[in-house]
Amino acid sequence: MFTATATQAPSFEEYAVVSWAMLYRSAYLLAGNHADAEDLAQQTLMKAHASWAKVSASDSVHAYVRRILTNTFLSSRRPKGRRLELLTDEVPEWGRAPGVAGSTAGMPGASDERMTLWPHVRQLPPQQRAVIVLRYYEQLSEAEIADTLGCSRGTVKSTAHRALKSLRAALEVSDDQTRAEPDGKEA
Structure with a gap:
């Protein structure tokens, strides 16, 4: 999506607004529920913001942020006894996720x-x-x-x-x- 160049790197705010839906979707696929997905996407954006100069100078801002997201997910595993999860027999409603608007076409679960x-x-x-x-x-x-x-x-x-x-x-x-x-x- 975003590729940084020496002349035109996106601001953090621009990137965050445009990429939230994609980050949330990826976070949901990794975390498996909406609450953890929101937390994971927010943690990712916080980490990206903290080092935005380095992130925006990379060849691919999106690839850099995707790596932050994946590493945050893998490193944030808590012991199962302390992890709260919402257990449900229902399939998630992909088009109704908070912060994710639009069609479900092309979404996992379609x-x-x-x-x-x-x-x-x-x-x-x-x-x-x-x-x-x-x-x-x-x-x-x-x-x-x-x-x-x-x-x-x-x-x-x-x-x-x-x-x-x-x-x-x-x-x-x-x-x-x-x-x-x-x-x-x-x-």
Whole structure:
């Protein structure tokens, strides 16, 4: 989105206004719920603001901020016993997220296939979830993911392999449970 040049770097305020929806969406995909997504996106913008001179001087402001977002998510894991989560059986309403306006076209969850897969993605460990979100929801290449996560392409490949293996196993179990349910009863 934003590429800094020597003559025209965006101000922090301009960047924050234009990129909030994208940051929130990515944060939601990583965090898995609206409250944590808002916190994560806000923390990311606070960190970007604190070092805006360095961020705006980078080759790609968006890539730099995406790395801040991903690293903040990965480093902010709290012990499960202390983490508050809103548990729900309902699918999130993508077009109604605070701060995110517009169509749901192109958003994760826009297809039934992605909505079936999403609960299983949420169960992945944070590093695996980050690789899956960056690769399949954000459409980044292995090299871009490696740069974002600060690791090698081999690490990205092996992490993606483990994540996809886990997702396949979870989907097989889910399909087996669906087939085993008696006719006439809803899941």
